[in-house]
Amino acid sequence: MYDVTIIGAGVAGIFLAHELMEHGQTVLVIDAGKPLGQRTLQETYLGFGGLGKSEGKYNYSAGFGGELAGKLGTEKTLHLMQQVDALLCRYGADEVESYSTANFVLATRAKAAGLETIETTVRHLGTSLSERILRQLEAALHQYVTFRFETAVATIEQQADGFLLTTEHETFSSQRVVFATGRSGTTWMQQQLQTLGLVQNKTRLDLGIRIEMEETAFRTLLQDTFETKLAYASAAGTAVTYCMNPKGRIIRKHQEGLVMPDGQNFREQESGTTNLNFTLFLPRYFATLGEANHYAASVIGRINQGTDRIVVQRLDDLRAGHSTQPHALVENKVRPTLEATPGNLIEEVPDTDITVLLEFLDRLEHLLETPLSPDTLLYGVDGKFYAPVLSTSPVFETDLPGLYAIGDCSGVTHSLSQAAASGLYLGQHLTQKTAVLRE
Incomplete structure (x- = not known):
């Protein structure tokens, strides 16, 4: 025994x-x-x-x-x-070496912008x-x-x-x-x-948009640390940034029979990029695992359309409420690191997620003290799954x-x-x- x-x-x-x-x-x-x-x-x-x-x-x-x-x-x-x-x-x-994301000045600036920093010590192997x-x-x-x-x-x-x-x-x-x-x-x-x-008991499910932007936009915030984690307390729940990758790429993630945009650290690549990417996740709670899985499939599965389809949209197009066209990506200043389908996230993603995303980005611009590039790219939809x-x-x-x-x-x-x-x-x-x- x-x-x-x-x-x-x-x-x-x-x-x-x-x-x-x-x-x-x-x-x-x-x-x-x-x-x-x-x-x-x-x-x-x-x-x-x-x-x-x-x-x-x-x-x-x-x-x-x-x-x-x-x-x-x-x-x-x-x-x-x-x-x-x-x-x-x-x-x-x-x-x-391990590193800390603690930064008093950043935390103070974030609070003034309507955000919170979440501090952690990281050992990234x-x-x-x-x-x-x-x-x-x-x-x-x-x-x-x-x-x-x-x-x-x-x-x-x-x-x-x-x-x-x-x-x-x-x-x-x-x-x-x-x-x-x-x-x-x-x-x-x-x-x-x-x-x-x-x-x-209850089951949690996080859904979020993966954001790809110019790495230089975050450079002043990341002088003393590799990444930061930001939280936004919205009316729909606290949205949190996840898996921030300076100079990284976006890759496809396969999980639960679904295909999602995921971040890859520059250390896992032959060469880095001039971009930075992260996901803004918004949590949801369901009474059962079955309900959580069904909801994830209804959102992400509909985007996938039985393939590995992921939708990408320029920030300027999202704010204007119209689709991103293929030719716009060819000319886009932020070069996409993932081959995705140009489209309109408003037609693909729940309204709540779009509202929270736009509110967060407004606050992020306040924190960065500069407007985000209209060529910032938004990929839908990332998911994080939990056991009951x-x-x-x-x-x-x-x-x-x-x-x-x-x-x-x-x-x-x-x-x-x-x-x-x-x-x-x-x-x-x-x-x-x-x-x-x-x-």
Whole structure:
């Protein structure tokens, strides 16, 4: 019998397994994906490392990226993030310097413009370094942790002394079971929870327009930091900038059967650009996952039209209320880094999102103290998906004793840093609990 079985080898599961390993626990990790070395570019979420294999951007903040601070408190959350960073550095993350987005002058100017700055410390590993770190973590874990890749858990049954898990070829016994499947395991987890008599709650969905503009426009704001994160408290909810990429490009992102505009950091490219891009996300909440997915498909799917179609529009055209024509993009001062279909976002995007976008851009011009170029480009629509919230205790235990949910699949965390912190926290709790039992 294993002490702990972790279902999911993403960041949350890895950090939990590492903590348990260092305290002599017997650990089994099961993942539907492949080992790190066998993962392909298309396997974005499944396999060892999960989404941590991408750009490896760790935002150490209690203010965004999840509601971990609401569960554990701000001080504890930030302390856990320090531990996350220390563990990453132990495996090579200190090859890149961390940076802070804190800037008192910028914060003051933003407030005067009707915006707020969200401060964070960032350790941006990049894809290649992130993979090297994960490779070392995988090697360290393999010495003491049992892995089963390309394996799906069919059933989980509660027993007197723990749980019985069955897969296609094997059966495992475990004192405790931890869901760490991320957003990608939502459907599987929903089925398991229904069988176990557990119910998930509301689901969040963020939709947003990706903005591509001249990098020089932000240069005065970014003198002391690589990026900034701005929030606008609109009547429809707080809109937040996401994934700011100075000198970066826009690429296509495939998720949930949908195609969306996404940002790519200049470090992931052979050469940078003269543009800067980011998404302005507006959150929505739905009673169920099905409702959230249906709404996303109704907006983004309609834009895609069964293809990889993404719509782009010049800011001047949006403000004038007419479509961008193909010849206008050829002559556009801001050169598009993504091949997209010229059109009219007013006809493609919910009115609320257009209203909030225009209100935000007005305030951004106030902050920048200069009008935005009329050639600024707007791409629709980006999406950020979340797992439904699952009721858990302060230590991530569900209503079924011995069954836990951490990371993004819990609905509590929405980022690499908070997912990793939740794994560390649960690992510390379980090892302390075991120590007490053994005494």
